[in-house]
Amino acid sequence: MRLILRNLGFYLLAFWASITLNFVLPRFMPGDPVSRMFAQAQGTMQPDQIAQLRKLFGLDNRPLWEQYVSYVKSVFTGDLGISISRFPTPVSDVIGSQIGWTLLLGGVALVIAAVLGNLLGIVAAWRRGGVLDSAFPPLLIFVGSFPYFWLAMGALYLFGVSLGWFPMRHAYDVGLTPGFNGEFLSNVATHLVLPALTIVLVSIGGWMLGMRNTMIATAAEDYITMAEAKGLSPSRIMFRYAARNALLPSVTNFGMALGFVVGGALLTEVVFAYPGIGYQLLIAVQGLDYPLMQGIFLTITAAVLIANFLVDLVYVRLDPRVRVR
Amino acid sequence: MEPVLEVNGLRVEYRGDGRTVVGADGVSFSIGSGEIFGLAGESGCGKSTIANAVTRLLKPPADITAGSIRFQGRDVLALDARELRAFRWREIAMVFQSAMNSLNPVLTIGEQIVDIFTTHERMRKRAARERAGELLQLVGIDPGRLKAYPHQLSGGMRQRVVIAMAVALKPRLLIMDEPTTALDVVVQQEIMAQIRDLQRELGFSILFITHDMSLMIELSDRMGVMYGGRIVELADAKDLFAGPLHPYTEALMNAFPPLTGPRQELTGLFDAPRTADSCGFHVGCPEDRSDCSMNIPDLREITPGRWVARSKARSSEGASR
Amino acid sequence: MTAIDIATATTPTAPVSIPRRRGLLRQLTDSKKALTGLTLLALFALLALLAPVLAPGDPSFINSTGSQAPSAAHWLGTTAKGQDVLALTLWGARSSLFVGFTVGLVATAVAIVVGLAAAYFGRVVDDALTLVTNIFLLLPGLPLLIILAAFLPPGTSTVIMVLVVTGWAGSARVLRAQAKSIRGKDFVAAAVVTGERPLRVMFREILPNMASVVMTTLLGCVIFGIGAQAGLEFLGLGDSSVVSWGTNLYWASNDGALMTGAWWAFVPSGLCIALVAFALALVNYAVDEITNPRLRNRRARRERRG
Numbered sequence: 001m002r003l004i005l006r007n008l009g010f011y012l013l014a015f016w017a018s019i020t021l022n023f024v025l026p027r028f029m030p031g032d033p034v035s036r037m038f039a040q041a042q043g044t045m046q047p048d049q050i051a052q053l054r055k056l057f058g059l060d061n062r063p064l065w066e067q068y069v070s071y072v073k074s075v076f077t078g079d080l081g082i083s084i085s086r087f088p089t090p091v092s093d094v095i096g097s098q099i100g101w102t103l104l105l106g107g108v109a110l111v112i113a114a115v116l117g118n119l120l121g122i123v124a125a126w127r128r129g130g131v132l133d134s135a136f137p138p139l140l141i142f143v144g145s146f147p148y149f150w151l152a153m154g155a156l157y158l159f160g161v162s163l164g165w166f167p168m169r170h171a172y173d174v175g176l177t178p179g180f181n182g183e184f185l186s187n188v189a190t191h192l193v194l195p196a197l198t199i200v201l202v203s204i205g206g207w208m209l210g211m212r213n214t215m216i217a218t219a220a221e222d223y224i225t226m227a228e229a230k231g232l233s234p235s236r237i238m239f240r241y242a243a244r245n246a247l248l249p250s251v252t253n254f255g256m257a258l259g260f261v262v263g264g265a266l267l268t269e270v271v272f273a274y275p276g277i278g279y280q281l282l283i284a285v286q287g288l289d290y291p292l293m294q295g296i297f298l299t300i301t302a303a304v305l306i307a308n309f310l311v312d313l314v315y316v317r318l319d320p321r322v323r324v325r
Numbered sequence: 326m327e328p329v330l331e332v333n334g335l336r337v338e339y340r341g342d343g344r345t346v347v348g349a350d351g352v353s354f355s356i357g358s359g360e361i362f363g364l365a366g367e368s369g370c371g372k373s374t375i376a377n378a379v380t381r382l383l384k385p386p387a388d389i390t391a392g393s394i395r396f397q398g399r400d401v402l403a404l405d406a407r408e409l410r411a412f413r414w415r416e417i418a419m420v421f422q423s424a425m426n427s428l429n430p431v432l433t434i435g436e437q438i439v440d441i442f443t444t445h446e447r448m449r450k451r452a453a454r455e456r457a458g459e460l461l462q463l464v465g466i467d468p469g470r471l472k473a474y475p476h477q478l479s480g481g482m483r484q485r486v487v488i489a490m491a492v493a494l495k496p497r498l499l500i501m502d503e504p505t506t507a508l509d510v511v512v513q514q515e516i517m518a519q520i521r522d523l524q525r526e527l528g529f530s531i532l533f534i535t536h537d538m539s540l541m542i543e544l545s546d547r548m549g550v551m552y553g554g555r556i557v558e559l560a561d562a563k564d565l566f567a568g569p570l571h572p573y574t575e576a577l578m579n580a581f582p583p584l585t586g587p588r589q590e591l592t593g594l595f596d597a598p599r600t601a602d603s604c605g606f607h608v609g610c611p612e613d614r615s616d617c618s619m620n621i622p623d624l625r626e627i628t629p630g631r632w633v634a635r636s637k638a639r640s641s642e643g644a645s646r
Numbered sequence: 647m648t649a650i651d652i653a654t655a656t657t658p659t660a661p662v663s664i665p666r667r668r669g670l671l672r673q674l675t676d677s678k679k680a681l682t683g684l685t686l687l688a689l690f691a692l693l694a695l696l697a698p699v700l701a702p703g704d705p706s707f708i709n710s711t712g713s714q715a716p717s718a719a720h721w722l723g724t725t726a727k728g729q730d731v732l733a734l735t736l737w738g739a740r741s742s743l744f745v746g747f748t749v750g751l752v753a754t755a756v757a758i759v760v761g762l763a764a765a766y767f768g769r770v771v772d773d774a775l776t777l778v779t780n781i782f783l784l785l786p787g788l789p790l791l792i793i794l795a796a797f798l799p800p801g802t803s804t805v806i807m808v809l810v811v812t813g814w815a816g817s818a819r820v821l822r823a824q825a826k827s828i829r830g831k832d833f834v835a836a837a838v839v840t841g842e843r844p845l846r847v848m849f850r851e852i853l854p855n856m857a858s859v860v861m862t863t864l865l866g867c868v869i870f871g872i873g874a875q876a877g878l879e880f881l882g883l884g885d886s887s888v889v890s891w892g893t894n895l896y897w898a899s900n901d902g903a904l905m906t907g908a909w910w911a912f913v914p915s916g917l918c919i920a921l922v923a924f925a926l927a928l929v930n931y932a933v934d935e936i937t938n939p940r941l942r943n944r945r946a947r948r949e950r951r952g
Contacts (some may be wrong), residue, residue: 014781025797063883106505138679141931145923147876149918150895157904157912174338197702222426229382229421230490231413232444239439256783263788267877271899281789282881285796300789308784320474 004223005321007312018301022294023071026056026223029062053084055196056290066074073251075298081291085284094143096279099299101171102276106265108192109199116200117207118250124208124245126234137212140205148264152198159194169273170280195272204256214246241306244318251315255308265270306325327398328355329497329530330379334390335552337374337383348387349375349554356498361524361531363545363562363575365538371506372534373428376502379532380417381409398504415445422503424571426481428475434472434486441493460489464519479514485519492523499524500532517544538578550574564637605606650911664739677936683928690922694739701733707887714910726901734894735914741890742872743918745940749871751807754864761821762848767827773889776822782815791874795883805884807874813870817863828852858937869923876919886940891915 062070063207074080080091124132143151160168167173172187218224227237266278274277277296284292316322332355337348349371356362364372377383378393380403394401396416404412421427429437435457442453455612458468464485467546475483501520505513521544524531541548545562550573558571571574574579664675693700694845708728716723722731764775794808829852837851878884879892886893894915898904903911 010777011784012778014784018785021793028884036329074701107481123950136678137931138928141927142924143818143922145927146917146920149877149880150890150912150919153904153912153916155897157909161904161907222421222423223429225382225384226419226421227429227440228411229380229419230441230444231410231415232440233410236440236444238810240432241429245429248431259784259786262786263877266788267880270881281792285792286882290796293793297789298784303735304786305784321476 001316003084003311004312004316008309011309015192015302015305018298019072019075022066022298023068023276026294048082048088052084052291054251056294069281080295080298083284083289083292083295084289085289091292094280094292096297098275098280099303100176101274102265102278105269105274105276106261109196109203109265110261112196112256113200113203113261114207114257116209116304117204118247120204121208121211122215122238122246125212125219125246126238126242128212128216133212137209140208143201144203144205147267148198148202149271150231150269151202152195152268155194159318167191171275191274192322195268195274198268198271199261202264203261206257208249208288209249209322211246214249215242216263218242218246229315248315248319251311251318255311258311259303260309263305315321328357328358329397330356330532331393331395332375333393333395334377335377335394336390337371337376338388338390340388341385347554349378352392352551352554352556354549354556354559358497359524359528359530361533361643362548363533363535363541363548364551365535365541365548366551367536367577370551372503372551373502373553374437374495374554376500376532376534378421379500381412382419406471411445412494414441415494416499417418417500418494418496418637420484420487420491420499420504424480424487425475425507427487429485430475433474433594434478435473438471438486438493441490445494460493461486463492463523464489480508481515482629484508484512484516486508488516488519488523492529495527496529497533498530500534501643502534503536506535506537513540526579538580550577569620647875665793666724675703677913677932679928679935680932683925686925687929690739690743690780690918690925693741693839695735697733697736701730701736703733705729707734713794713903713911715904715908722914725897725911726903726906726908727897731910731914733795733891735891735918737889738894738915739918741802741877741888742892743922745809745847745875745890746868746922748806749805749813749875750868752806753810753814753867753871754860755808757817757863758853758860758869760814760818761825762852764818764822765848766848766852768829772822773948774817778780779818779822781816783819785803786872788877792881792883795878799881801885802888805878808878811870813874817867818871818939820859820863821856824856825852827914828855859934862930864928864934865933869926872919872922891919894942920939 008060043295061194078092080095083091083094120136124130125134127133129233146154156168159165171191172178172184173191174182176183176187222240224237227241232241234303237277262278265276268274269276269278270282281293281296284296285290333353335352336350339346339348352371354362354364364375366372374383375385377591379401381389382405383389389402392444396412399412402414403541418609428434435454436459438460439453441451442456443450444447450458454471457471459536461470464484466482466489470482471476475486478486484507488504504520508516517540523529530541530546533541533545544564546567548560548562550558550565550571551558551571558565558569558574560570565574566578569578584597658742707731709730710720710724712724712726712728713773714724715718716731720730720732722735724730725734753819760775760779764779791808791812795804798804798808834847837847842851852864873882876892876895877891879886879890880896880899882896884890884892886896891917894914898911898912898915899906900909903909
């Protein structure tokens with residue numbers, strides 16, 4: 001229990017750090033941001049937008065401390081400002097409309113990669129020297145070396161453009177109205193294949209290797225020898241004794257892997273023009289929509305922290321040694 | 326009566342990067358029914374290797390390259406995987422050195438005992454749990470602790486759990502590899518008493534491995550002393566204690582000097598690895614080493630039941646030490 | 647240590663052993679994996695250095711019609727704008743490798759300082775540094791990268807700085823763990839007691855014993871540097887006037903190479919990134935195998951395991 005509370009405090013601290021970063025960055029930015037934006041918008045900005053920006057950059061004449069407090073307060077009440085590029089929609093609305101797609105893409109890809117990768121790792125470690133152990137790791141390292149977005153481009157080109165098997169952009173066909181019906185759902189599914197496949201291919205190597213190495217180290221432990229001496233069946237030893245213990249470091253890595261998957265999903269969304277918040281972030285950057293950019297950054301950070309917290313809960317459930325302290 | 330365990334000329338090699346180290350060489354001994362056989366020697370002499378070899382638990386790079394192991398007449402080395410699994414624990418069970426490490430940290434001890442019954446006797450979970458409770462009572466632990474995890478028990482309790490697990494299927498032979506080394510002296514005595522009680526009640530044979538000679542002499546019927554992968558002396562425990570014939574045995578016994586008595590100079594033990602072509606044993610070599618084969622000599626029966634590793638030249642001296 | 651003690655069981659987090667019998671370098675050159683990796687790296691370095699010789703002139707010079715498939719005149723074809731892809735790829739190696747290795751070195755240097763300090767001084771310093779490290783580890787990398795790059799003026803030095811800021815934490819954690827385990831050893835305690843100055847203890851006693859871990863983290867940081875730089879540039883946040891593998895891909899995407907089927911415009915640069923990253927990973931894997939003998943591939947010694 002104490003472990004969870006301590007981690008929770010830590011997550012809150014990390015969140016506070018990102019809020020502070022958000023606050024500090026625009027105010028200490030070298031160069032002249034406002035005139036850059038004017039140049040970009042070519043003087044077509046409305047007075048409300050300008051006021052918003054001035055507040056963001058701290059150019060309104062309030063003392064720094066007061067600005068900070070009001071910013072932190074507004075974040076915790078869900079007010080992330082008004083988007084410049086989609087004026088006058090509030091940032092939180094823009095994010096809210098897109099975040100579902102990212103969760104879908106990231107979630108599906110992460111689960112498939114983690115489950116499949118761990119299983120492959122367990123089997124590879126159990127059959128040392130077999131096909132899985134010798135051929136797969138170098139192959140997967142190679143595939144894992146590809147930059148996410150490059151693999152996405154390749155997949156897009158091969159399966160989308162050349163072979164035409166899968167759709168190339170967006171989450172569903174233009175013109176199709178969203179709804180919980182079979183047609184829409186299957187449409188979403190086909191659009192999901194290529195982006196998810198890309199993320200799975202690049203990340204699965206990491207899972208497999210990690211699990212394999214942990215399993216090998218676990219297999220050398222005394223309780224495995226004891227289990228063999230007891231005459232238990234190989235599959236029982238592999239799962240209940242070895243894998244169950246090897247899972248623990250894997251679960252810990254899951255938390256860290258989340259950060260990477262977010263990055264990968266982001267780039268993949270860009271290539272496939274998948275309407276998640278990753279894609280949204282890029283458009284915000286290109287349009288110099290600072291409030292939206294910052295809002296997305298905070299949202300992604302919060303999501304990663306929450307996910308880590310959930311992983312901690314799972315870990316405590318799995319490892320009895322941290323439970324009764 | 327047929328011996329429970331008969332080991333003949335066992336040779337175990339460890340193949341490393343380009344060099345081969347002999348873990349055990351030409352080891353032969355037998356254990357009778359209900360007999361407690363002690364195997365003593367310093368760390369690295371090969372006793373654990375023998376223990377693991379008997380149950381075929383040796384892991385690469387270790388390999389059994391010669392010799393035979395017969396359990397009640399059955400050839401252990403010829404068993405296939407399935408037979409081996411059935412054979413293990415039912416016929417031979419093992420108590421490992423450090424109980425904490427030999428218990429799975431993420432399963433309760435109840436689950437780990439139940440594992441034995443569900444695998445070997447195809448019991449249902451509830452029946453198995455009852456039997457597990459009875460087992461714990463046998464070693465003096467409250468059955469309520471079945472739900473505990475290994476890290477929640479004390480060192481002595483964990484060792485007793487491991488012993489309980491070992492006798493679960495009433496095996497004919499129990500191999501105990503330094504069962505009390507990791508425990509403090511007080512708990513050590515309790516565990517030893519527990520082992521003695523169980524042995525008297527259930528009548529199994531024991532292969533007891535330790536470096537603590539004093540402990541072993543108390544418990545064992547017969548003893549073997551190992552050095553550099555070979556047995557250098559083999560005799561009844563009482564006879565060995567009364568008059569060790571091999572210099573190494575003497576040195577080992579002197580490593581545990583008595584609390585009272587005249588002051589003696591402690592003899593050291595020469596610690597050199599034994600490879601395929603060097604003896605590493607330089608205690609008690611005669612001045613004239615012309616007939617030194619660089620090998621620890623084979624065991625020779627000096628008197629009925631007493632075996633000593635002596636070269637031909639010295640064996641004529643007889644039991645004159 | 648007697649000869650019988652082979653591969654004693656240790657927990658997965660046991661500190662890495664230093665191979666004593668043959669030098670690390672010797673063992674590396676014996677390993678097939680390491681040799682392949684190092685050869686690849688050397689090849690790329692060579693190509694990058696010789697770019698002005700192999701493809702003279704300014705690579706972004708438009709000297710042909712757009713989107714031509716590979717031919718005798720242009721071995722890798724031309725981009726949509728009409729530039730020679732081969733020249734772009736060769737010249738791109740310079741920036742990508744330079745930035746990648748610089749980021750790797752600087753990030754590792756920062757990680758070493760943080761790790762050693764945390765391990766040596768312990769307690770408050772350790773707690774504070776660990777906290778900072780963990781925060782950086784937790785915050786999602788790419789979004790942080792994007793935010794930082796968006797607010798700072800574009801340019802190569804910005805890219806390097808931003809990458810170092812997001813990349814040092816992972817290595818710092820690993821190095822701290824290793825340094826701590828060495829710190830606990832007797833020879834370090836002896837050095838401290840005899841009055842050796844902290845800096846000397848850290849850099850002359852602890853650090854040399856961590857050589858293999860430092861190498862592994864360095865390689866990891868370089869991989870990170872090359873990949874993340876490419877990612878940033880692909881998103882348009884790098885310095886788009888510089889020729890590098892990432893910007894090549896950026897332009898390929900922007901100019902619609904994908905849609906027009908001009909695969910030659912984006913395959914070479916991406917493949918180069920992949921090959922370099924793969925080479926580094928191979929060397930890393932080899933170093934891992936050497937220092938952790940259990941991971942070595944054991945051939946069919948399993949028959950007797952029963």
